[in-house]
Amino acid sequence: MHSGSKDDLTTKARIRQAAVDCFAREGFSVSVRAISEHAGVSPGLIIHHFGSKARLRGECDAHVRRFIAGIKTETVEGFSGTSMLQQLAEVEQYASVLGYVVRSLQSGGALAADLFELTVEDVERFLAVGEEAGTIAPSRAPAARARYLTSSSLGSLMLHTTLHHPGHTPDFRRVVQEWIAEYMFPALESYTEPVFTDRTLLDTCTPREGGTGDTGGGAGAGTG
């Protein structure tokens, strides 16, 4: 037994890679048989190595999680979520990982929530750095702002993917490029020249804690 993570040429690692590719391209409902065909093995071998499709998914999640954590520590700290996505999109090898992330965000689950929280933290740190440098305006609720910006950005990317690339998506680098090309300017404009000229709307919304004070589910949007 070669115990997986040492060789990258192990059959088990090859299966995992094929699974990440297939999950990214076709979504998590892709069949075990399709993955096995992509990996050049029999369907039974996948179960033999991973126990079940769910556990295979779990190991893929962990792999992607480690992969992204590796990228983050590799590069300089203080990266925005979008920049990370761009970086992911540029390198060919990263394409499947990026696709996997988007699929994960589309389907929910533990990895999705994990990555979202991770990105929120990054964005918050990035904004704080910018604020100190003077390029980013301070906010009355920095944590909530970082959360909102992350949610709208990732959500927009998700929506763009589902709308313009239904079914299996062959090339996620192109998707991200399209997305940037379409939304970069209006986003930059909206966050540089304020959309609302009237402050009434903002002042109406009580700025005490970041929420509207509704008792609804404790989203905990306030201070992080």
Next chain:
Amino acid sequence: MHSGSKDDLTTKARIRQAAVDCFAREGFSVSVRAISEHAGVSPGLIIHHFGSKARLRGECDAHVRRFIAGIKTETVEGFSGTSMLQQLAEVEQYASVLGYVVRSLQSGGALAADLFELTVEDVERFLAVGEEAGTIAPSRAPAARARYLTSSSLGSLMLHTTLHHPGHTPDFRRVVQEWIAEYMFPALESYTEPVFTDRTLLDTCTPREGGTGDTGGGAGAGTG
């Protein structure tokens, strides 16, 4: 034979309504048997009336499409997408339709693209009205801005749904309430007090065109 579309108490209409409910709550992968159980009929009857599950889905799409069009003409013109969603969320009967819309946006397809374009038009009109009234600042690319605002809003709502309510979602009104409670203030703030204090980023991005201008892969930057 009651000839379908006249009575709303027709079995066929009841099946359609049950299908909309199930699709909204459990997603489009819900089984025909589950729908039939919810409607109090046999699975075969669904096929007998609609031919196939795909055609049932098609009729549900059309029904929701008509429903939303009805709401829009019913209310005053010039509604933002968010307001429409809010309105949808408030009335109990609309809950399943709202859920259906979100599911549709999650899965892609013709209805999703249709509704998205429809909302973009609404938002653009809404912004134009506000601009004329002086509450909304003019944009160098109004169409692109409306598109961006729509995409980020709907995308954020989608992401919130998938992250915080995986699997079947019983009450979409609450989801929207949570979403508003969490993101209303930071969104308002970000669009009233500019996030970027430096105009350099915006000026770097060439503002040449109004539509979906491809500004190409510009330099990476902040999350909006």
Next chain:
DNA sequence: CAGCAAGCTGAACACGCGTTTAGCGTATTG
């Protein structure tokens, strides 16, 4: 009333799915 069409059902069919199982080939090992 007889007959026929339509609403409707319960059982069955064909298929794809994840998973199991029996067995093959091969390499390490006592």
Next chain:
DNA sequence: CAATACGCTAAACGCGTGTTCAGCTTGCTG
């Protein structure tokens, strides 16, 4: 060399799916 263990495959199993089919009611119609 014989034995054991492991990587691996082909075939099959059980299940859930969308769909079909034969037949039962029911109500309109000539």
